[in-house]
Amino acid sequence: MANRKILAFFPLMAALSQAPVANELTGYAGLEARAFTADPADSIQSDAGISASLSLEYYRDLDDGNQRFVASTFGRWDSEDGERSHGDLGELYWWKAYDSFELYAGVRKVFWGVTETLHLVDVINQDDALENIDGEDKLGQPMVNLLMERDWGTLEVYGLLGFRERQFAGREGRLRASLPVDEGGAIYQSDREEKHIDWALRYSHVLGDWDLGLSHFSGTNRDPLLLSSNDGLLTPYYAQVDQTGVDIQTTRGDWLWKFEAISFKPRGEDRQTAAVGGFEYSLYGIRETVADLGLLMEYQFDDRRGPWSTANQNDIAVGVRYALNNTQDTEFLLAVSTDLDNGSRFTNLEVTHRLDDRWLLEAEARFFGNADEGDPTYSLRNDDYLQLELRRYF
C-alpha cells in the first residue's frame, strides 16, 4: 500500500518538474555514511552510522510574476542518534511585489555576510546544528519582512515572530558537548520566552567594487549559553541581545577582500566585539590546465569572554580550493583554522564530484587536532570523522 502511494507520487513529481518554470518541484534524496576514527569520549556514543535525507522545494509564481508561493522541507533519518533523525519546514512563505516595496510573510531562510570561515553578522536563522557543525545549515524562521530597493541602496525590515530553539545531538550521538543537552529545559531571559518578537533591520548597497552591509538585530540570541544543571545535563539559556553588524567586500581583480564585525550587547551586560576579515585570491589555468586554485586566509577576533566566549577569539584560518573545471566539476577544499592562543586546530577537507546529470558524490573529513582543554572544541577532541554522501537530484 505504502509502495503504491510512492509509485503514484513519482509521475506527479515528474509532471510537476516538466511543467513551465512558473511552477516546479525539485529536490534530492541523499544517503550518508559517517565513520569516526577514534573511540568516543563517552562509551555510549556511536562509532559509525548511516543516514538518509530528503530535501524538497516547491514554488509557484502567480499574478504575472508579482506574487510567489514557496514551500521547502528537509528531513533526515539517522541510524545511530534518534535526535539527529529530524525534519524541518525550512520555507513556507508568500511574496508579493508592490510598486515601491516587496513583502514576505511566512517561514524563510535569510543569509547576511561576506566571509567564508565564520558568519558573524548572519543572525536571522537558528543553526541546524544536527545537520552540520559548520553553522551553514539553518532552520526556517517565521517572519514578516519588508524590502525596499532604491538608488541609495536596499533596506530590509524584519519582524521575527516566534523563536526556533537549537537542537542538539542526543546521548548516543557524536559531535556534542561533554554532557547531553536538556532541550526541554531551555531557559529564556525574556518573560515572553520563545514568544518574544525579535526585529532586525538591514541596509545594503553596491558601490562599484564595493559591496556594503549594515545590520541590527534586537531579540533572543540564536546561540544559547549552556549551563550545567544538577542532573548532569546542560541547560540552554537564551539571552536577550542587541547586535549591530557591518559587512564589507571589495573585489579587485583576482583579489576579494572581506570583512565582518559585530558589536554584541547582551541585556544587562557590557558591550563586546567580534570581527573576521581576510582575502581570497584566485590563480587560473594551473600548470597549463583549465584548473583554478583559490587561496583563502581569514583572521578571527572575538573579545567575548566568560560564558560568552567562542572558539574564534584569536584564530587564523587558511584554505585552499582546487577546482578541476572538468565536466564533473571535481573540487577539493582544504581549510585549517588554528587558535593562536592555545594551538587548537580544526581541519576540514571537502571533495565534490558529479557522477552525471542527477548524481553527486560528496566526501567530508574533519579533524580536531591538538584541542586544548580550555577551547570549546575540547569536547569534540575524539570526534574526527570521515563522511561520504551520495545524492540523487530530481
Add this chain to the structure above:
Amino acid sequence: MQPNRSKKQFLTRVLAGTLALATFSVAANELDLAAEKGLEIAKEADRRDLGFGDISNNLTMTLRNKYGEASMRSMRTKTLEQEDDGDKSLVIFDNPRDVKGTAFLSFTHKVGSDDQWLYLPALKRVKRISSSNKSGPFMGSEFAYEDIASQEVEKYTYKYLRNETFDGRDHFVLELDPVDPKSGYSIQHIWIDMEEYRAWRTDFYDRKGDLMKTLTVSDYNQYDDKYWRANKMEMVNHQTGKSTVLQYSDWVFGNGFTDRDFTKNSLSRAK
C-alpha cells in the same frame, strides 16, 4: 595563417624602416589602414545591433569529450542592453541538477573589469565573485568565460586581413587582439559577412600563437526585422579533441526588463 606572422612582419618592417625611412612609413600606413578598416567593420556590426533593448532565451549545451561521450547543461538567460556601458545579464541554471537554481548576475563594462555575483540556493547566499577568470571554461565546456561574455567593441583592437567567400556569402576576415592581458588568446580571426555583418566563424589562437579552437555559427534568424541571432554555435577544441554545441531557443525580444530585474535582490529571487 600563423598569428605571429603579423607581429614578425611588423618587426621586419621596423628593421627595414630604420634602413629605409620611406619603406617604413609606407608599411606603417598599411597597418594603420588595416586597423582603421578593421575597427570600422567591428563598429558597424555593433551599430547594427544597437537598440535591441532586452532579450530572454533558453540555452542547452552539449559537451563532448574526445571519445564522443556527451553531457548536457541547460540554462535560461536574460539580457538588458545599457545605453553607455556593456549589457547586464542574468543566467539561471537548470542542469546539471546539483546546480539547479544557481543564478549568475553580470554587469559587463566596456572598460575595466565586469561586476559578477553568484546566487547559491542551498545557502540562500549571494556572493560577489572575481570576474578576472577570462580564460577558464564556462560550466566545464569548450567555451571560455570571455567567449560567452557580452562582446564590446572596446575589448579588442582590430585589423582587417582580407575578403573571403564561402557558403555563397562574402566575408570580411578580421584579426582581433584582446585588450585584456588575462585573455587566454593571443589573437582571434573572425569571419563577418558583408551583407548583414554576422559572425560565422572564429578561430582562436592560444597565448603561444597556436590554433586552439574554432567556433562555427549557424541557423541565424532575424528578429524585429533587424537583429540577427544564431540558434547554433559549435566550438571545437583542436588541441584536446573536445567540443561543445550551444543550442539556443525561445528568443523573446522586448520583455520590458528594467535595471531592477538585474540587482542582487532580484538575483536572490531568480527562478
